Amino acid sequence: MQLVSRAGGKSERVTVDRQHGIYVVEIGGVRHEVDTRALGPWVMSLLVGGESHEVAVVRAGEGVYSVDWRGRSFEVELVDPLTHLAEISRGAAGKQGKKIVKAYMPGRVVDVRVKTGDRVEVGQAMVVLEAMKMQNEIQAERSGIVSRLFVSAGEAVEGGDPLVEID
């Protein structure tokens, strides 16, 4: 299976194949033999060569996986090579056009600091959410123009609810 991984800002060619119970994963030309076991939902034990790794993998979206490893979480996106090329050609790789910023926890919106049409930079605070007696700034995960606002101050939101759309 031919893929392109997009994670941490860089993309690499990835091939995955299963040969009698063992996975062969090639990343940027380097070959890994991987013995895997599912330890119930979410958690996998991987033996890569001799190295033992316990990971938790959750599907976060179409082709997007969040991988927990050693107390940290990493997001990895996998697309097929053609899609990747197409996106590069229209300069959209790692961008996927419009981006909807969601509430990553339930809470109450106490402040909305942007309006549609505003230009926002990465890390800029757009919405302030209150939960667990703390105020939390929801920041722009990429730069762009605010094309849509889904909430206004005082509203209660659930985790996952859309807050702002950036184009």
Next chain:
Amino acid sequence: MQLVSRAGGKSERVTVDRQHGIYVVEIGGVRHEVDTRALGPWVMSLLVGGESHEVAVVRAGEGVYSVDWRGRSFEVELVDPLTHLAEISRGAAGKQGKKIVKAYMPGRVVDVRVKTGDRVEVGQAMVVLEAMKMQNEIQAERSGIVSRLFVSAGEAVEGGDPLVEID
């Protein structure tokens, strides 16, 4: 729901009913209000009156449940009152006619100490099973006549395999 519980050699009338989220269980005329929660598979939290109990319930057969509570396991059989009466009348209550003694773990049969037709008493060793480098006597759980032998010395058995039938 009307039931008769048969456990630890004694039987009692039991009624179970669910009223807006709360269970009402009557045992031998005593009424218990029970708030229950499932903590994933097997495990239940029960609040009986104010008392908090964490139990694990596993179905061990038709109407038979094994309940783990405070490090111990208890077997409870539930039948409908008519079946119970019928069985009493033919003096079979708590007996269920033929009883098949099963291997409660995988292992190898090293000795069979009874033959069909033998009379066995409760606790009498019938089969010796070897597992985990230890020899374990499989005993008669009730008295009766050995009506059938399923294994012979040297055979390997899986947990749950029938060993002896007592009538």
Next chain:
Amino acid sequence: MIPFRKVLIANRGEIAVRILRALREKNIRGAVVYSDADRESLAVLAADEAYRIGPAPSRESYLKAEELVDLAVRIGADAIHPGYGFLSERAEFSRLCRDRGVVFIGPSPEAIGAMGGKVEARNRMIAAGVPVVPGSPGALPDVESARTFAATIGYPVIIKASSGGGGKGMRVARNDAELAEGYRLARAEAGASFGDDAVFLEKYVERPRHIEIQILGDHHGKVVSLGERECSLQRRHQKVVEEAPSTVVTPELRRRMGEAAVAAAKAVGYTNAGTCEFLLDATGNFYFLEMNTRLQVEHPVTEMVTGLDLVIAQLEIAQGQPLGPEFDDVVPNGHAIEVRLYAEDPFRRFAPSPGKIQRLRLPQGPGVRNDSGVFGGSEISIHYDPMISKLIVWGRDRAESLRRLGRAIEELRIVGIRTNVPLFQALLANADFLAAQFDIHWLDRKLESGELAPQGGDEIPEIAVIAAAIAHYERSQRQAGELPQGEGHPSGWRALARRDARRGGGGC
């Protein structure tokens, strides 16, 4: 002495579980209350009795003083343990218990009240000879009076606006010249900002450490100190890591601080467990900050180095038992560190990360203690403090307990929510932390400057790509129906959907 037969815990989470353990060891029945958000909590599972107290919000449940005392009376509880937070430091709750004939496991309402008001507490401490941060009694009319007062308390000093706040109208002065200049500026700024240019002087404590002394007082007039805890590592005044003993506290300083804490407690007729918080400056001067009139979150580090059980001590004191000789002249044995595990995401400015803990495996083995309020399957609600568990390690010295901490952090598995574990990983890689070189501002400074940014924040380890690729492969195979039964990880992927569909937990 009245032996308790049943105690009601007016709290939740890990501290409720902690108290239940002590009750069980004392063979006293433990009853808890639960809000609708906590019906399936570890505390309810571990309790002998559990009673619903109200909906999720604290003010409708764990803060309902009247209902709690009514319940205690109804179920025949001899006493109420308030834990920390919630009602634990409300004088009126302590009084309410007393009025209703239920023992409050903590100090008297008078003692709580006396320590509750900042001004009253400060004055009583001064009267008791407990050192406080020296300050001018009132406003200083002119630079002369300021210079005179500065001379009495010594430099450095800080000039503050009487009606000020938020840093406005504040100036630090290290000598007469700076004082004259600062006095002028401070008054001008104060006048401009607050329409009142009155200013006063205070001793400026540089790079202070937060050192607190654990004390116990019985109902027979005996008050003892169990030594200090080092709690300088704070994020926005929130303690994150605590240790005992402190690397900067000598036996002689420990004795003096202990004596001050005991004097403070005696000054207000204090009973049960309490903590005197002090600021300690670089030269060994310490100043009383405030007294916490309850059990502290970080009490386990004191337990680890003294071998004492503070909650059991609380119960025995509340039962009227005198403090025995085992509480005299306690010297710390070895070194203990506690880290607070929070359901918060250090990569998102420590935003709370509520949700379901799908998997939990706590570290075990030598020198490791967990005081946890959760299990695999627990729901972390947005209604309460996001602390889910405390990890405490012990070693013969600080170096050993640091190694144990690193090992335990490696061993810990929490799946389903984000936690502040990466912060501890970063701390364990930080030279200042390893050398215990810090003050109460250090952590905020380092987080500001990004020096404690979890290592390799952006760069993705190859193993993550490998895991994702395999998961992706299996998913597509399964969709194409090409993956034979039992191959790969059906459980992983079906379960995901399943779990979302049901309330069941992911393990114990």
Next chain:
Amino acid sequence: MIPFRKVLIANRGEIAVRILRALREKNIRGAVVYSDADRESLAVLAADEAYRIGPAPSRESYLKAEELVDLAVRIGADAIHPGYGFLSERAEFSRLCRDRGVVFIGPSPEAIGAMGGKVEARNRMIAAGVPVVPGSPGALPDVESARTFAATIGYPVIIKASSGGGGKGMRVARNDAELAEGYRLARAEAGASFGDDAVFLEKYVERPRHIEIQILGDHHGKVVSLGERECSLQRRHQKVVEEAPSTVVTPELRRRMGEAAVAAAKAVGYTNAGTCEFLLDATGNFYFLEMNTRLQVEHPVTEMVTGLDLVIAQLEIAQGQPLGPEFDDVVPNGHAIEVRLYAEDPFRRFAPSPGKIQRLRLPQGPGVRNDSGVFGGSEISIHYDPMISKLIVWGRDRAESLRRLGRAIEELRIVGIRTNVPLFQALLANADFLAAQFDIHWLDRKLESGELAPQGGDEIPEIAVIAAAIAHYERSQRQAGELPQGEGHPSGWRALARRDARRGGGGC
């Protein structure tokens, strides 16, 4: 000293995990081997590296000495830790490691060999002045010679058939008259049973306790004693509960037994961790039984009362480091108890109870330590020892650690397999155990007599009927399709079927 960079663990289960913890704290890479039955074990998850060694049966996997050493060489491991059991006490394995240039973390093959043979060991101990059970050098031709020898060692004595066994031809004598009588009967019986009527005399040790001394020896000639462990509670020679210190060992006796153990170790040039097992009689006489030339299962109780980490000590010794002053004159601090949790059913004569642990929640909190080899979802295989976890508690005295043990046992949750927990519940309710009044035969006697039969074995608590009734109700409702979604416990019941269908585990 050669610092290790990587160590291979030639073992499995809890001890492999225990060793991995020590390696991580020493910042040494830990590699484990696994049989096909252990691919999903906690040891594999916790290891830095894991390699398949063979099929499930031990002789095809964990006992494959050659393959293990080959693997160590191939992966560049500096040393092999054998744990306990398996190859740990095989002199030839220690030799094989040496020959292949891999450090064996344990004593030399010579020391293992010297202590391995009962006769050679006994003679070397006698030569070293270590007390052994006195016995006649050879057969005694007549009752006269028997009486003379009895006089030298004192009554009571036991007459044994030289070629005997299984109790046949054994007679205890408490005075000359009984000796004459016993001698006659013993010879007759021996002759009849074994066709050889030769008999010899041995001191009869009445109601002995099993007291063992933990020693450490470095490669610079230093050997130290870390005090005793009380291991008298055994079921069929299988230790079940261990404590430190022993209630019957005075500081003076501790010193003498420690000196004997050190002498025993020095007599064979012993290095690394080892244990001298002694029989202790009611009058304070002790007799050398044998030396275990490895780490003991029960080493944690010594760690709990000394604050030392024995596995780390083993690593440092093997690296050539000398034993530091912290190992001198160690005195026990407080009291520790270890119970071994076995997957066996005390209601079925302790028959092994293999299967999947569906749920596991280990006790936590003050004074509790778990050395576990399993997690929720672990499969307990029939191929290995059924010990799944060790629960160790510490208290300031035995009474406190007993209370902690009771609390921890209450807290423990293991669902899916039967365990010997009911035995510990019965022990904690037994006056002799609580008073530490026992000897090595006590447990078997009490189990025989039924005095330790788990309380209320037959009588069923009401809660069990309630739980079963509710489960039954829900099941029938669901079958009738009358139970609306989300009501009751769909998860519980569907999951059951599901779980059987897949390999996934029930929690972490």
